[in-house]
Amino acid sequence: MARSRPDRCPGIVHPWPADDGGLVRIRVPGGRVPLPALRALAAVAEEYGDGRVRVTGRANLQVRAMPLATDGSLAGPALAALEATGLLPSRTHDRVRNVLVSPQTGLAGGRADLRPVLAALDALLLADDAVAALPGRFLFTLDDGRGDLADKHLDLGLVALDGGTAQLRVGEGWGEVVALADAPAALLAVARAFLAARGTGPEAPWHVPELARPLAPAVPPAPGATAATGPLPLGPVAGGRHVGVPDDGLDSTTIAAWTAPTVIVTPWQGVLIPEENR
Template sequence: MNEDRCPGVLRPHLAADGAMVRVRVPGGQTTGPALAALGRAAARHGRGLLQLTSRAGLQVRGLPEDLPDAFEAEVAAAGFLPSATHERVRNVVASPLTGLHGGLADLRPLVRALDTALQADAALAGLSGRFLLGLDDGRGDVAALEPDLTYRALGPAHGLLVVGSDRGRVVALDDAVPALLALARNFDAARAASGVWRVRELPAWVDGLAGFAPVDVPVAPEPPLGVVGAHAVVGVPLGFLTPAQLAAVVAVAGDGAVVVTPWRSLVVTGGADRLAALTGAGLVADPTSPWTALSACVGAPWCASGRVDTQQLLRSVADEDRRWPRTHVSGCERRCGAPSGPHRDLVAPTREALLAVAAAPLVAHV
């Protein structure tokens, strides 16, 4: 059986730049003070950057190989480590604007209920760190990410329980948490003998579920950016939130909520009238910015597998007067952090090869 090597706070990954930990943020829902506390821990013990992930989580890099007890304590004190046994399985992504703007239901209470129930379920402590639970408030943003199991709202009190991307049944909102966890336990038992980790890798299990019928796969909406209602949504170039950018976010958010999105952006609640303070720190609100189209893995020299410095490479072309298609640059064939939708997929390219994609038509991703 393949080993599940997904990192967590208590199980760091040793990279070329030191230890890296992955901090789960169910539903991406956090607060200004919690982010500030995590940023202080990152500065005290690591590189001082908070890296946003494609699952609306956070990573801290450049930590000592022997992770300090003080770092773990600071992460826990900030509220990001409520369970040592279940920390790597709290993979819940939710519509970032749910309950704030648009959508068919406010799923913020469902995020909290699912996370609490997941931590209380001893049988799920060994669930893969790759397994993803999705909560979509009806706008289709999370469903388009194709989580392993999804609740997709059809209204304020009921929705579709979706397995994989396209098989579902209607459930009441009040029944969503037990239904999701029952399916997760069922899958975990079924996949044990096969060594797979994701629902899409075990189609026979999906086909054997009773009561599920084909459902439509929603078209992914464009990720929001800029002023959305009373809130500010800002992109984080290359997914690395610098101390100065974090300080701007915390100043605007105050004690209020901040939502980490799967598109490496942040929803700063109530921040619409202070958008300029966020963009002044280097965060992105312009939908025509190259940083809305360009992404990369961490690359060399931070990753031992990286054959190019992906971060420097993208920064060297971001000011070029070109219209970029969605483009992801990887330092090796693992293609870490690649977006789920159509995009240009480049592995260890030269600068000239990267510039050439701006003139080429967009094709489906590999």
Template structure:
């Protein structure tokens, strides 16, 4: 597919001019966030926006109805958002799109993907050229439980066991089987390769020449459904978030450790 413009995926420095004001999106690779941080973002929303924090299907956070001046969010609002700690890499804010099995390392799954998620985010943000990736470019990491194995992506991986993964290249092509400890470096390299050849494409699936594909490993998991709401395991509860919208009342009384999920819900982890 040939694109005639750049993507318009919103961020703090590239807000979307919605009918109710500016909309900004904040990426949190892996979804882990503290209740304190979310309440800080609610403070920003109450002072400058619609008073709520909106969850997305990519396990990101959005704030709506912010002031918009000459196509930008005012500096005082940007500084208020920065103070929450949710803008650690301003140059790469649009491209930290790393969706991960929410329960990884907490309960079930074949591998703990939290270390590889942190390394992948670090590598992406340390690579200046990757700041120019499309804001819609998505990496999807499934820890072998199958909750994200059928999710469309640009790059990703699926755990085969605790030490090996099969890479994903586009939504329908499989890459090689590699050790888990190499996965972040391999995915970063593939992202750089895409950036070098993409021209106007936003996604790997849009490249005119499909990527080389490996056979799907026979140990890949079948797709699974999200966990039911309620207790998932000892100390872990899956919380329904009505309409995917958080406010101060909802967050009051929750545990400090929360995980935003791609189902517009939260995991509460009591440690």
């Protein structure tokens, strides 16, 4: 696909100027949100926005109707309030922490607990100045082997093969088999290779499949890499309960009733509330 403009996917530092005010998108790697931070975000939405916290198809959060400065950026007090929630650890990396992870990983099922992989990848992204240039729609997907993200792979990611190894996803194809402990660094290296290959300017590709040449040689999927069990079901699920989020989002009253230390936003526009803090 030929591009003719830079990616303008919204973030916090880069809001989208919608008809009702600034739309801010809060990246939540792996969908994991400390409940105090989510409650603080709801309070920010009530004070500065339309009072609702919405969930996106990439397990991120959005707030609408936020005040904008004359240059189109988020008004200073609103930006400071969002930073105080702890959900914006880096202004420069505002839009690049797009990481989907199997929501139930480490809670129930799956071949491996990918929470350590998620934490390590996020730390590497935040520590690397170069990857701040990744497009705002560039996506990492970490599937713990159950196949719930089988239809989400787009740019880079992995599928766990067992408790210690995974096969990388590179665009629409497959990459090398690596130890899970080495996977975050391997993904970061391929992300840097994408940046080098895409070039600069408004026509630069946003996604790995849009590159003129493949980033890696084509390899077949390893045994077990193509498992596909489908999305998290609505209703009772192993490891917790799944709460659907309406199109108009969550309000502070709904969030106040939850008690889990951490809740997990899912790619199916819902929230998984774990049975316990594990």
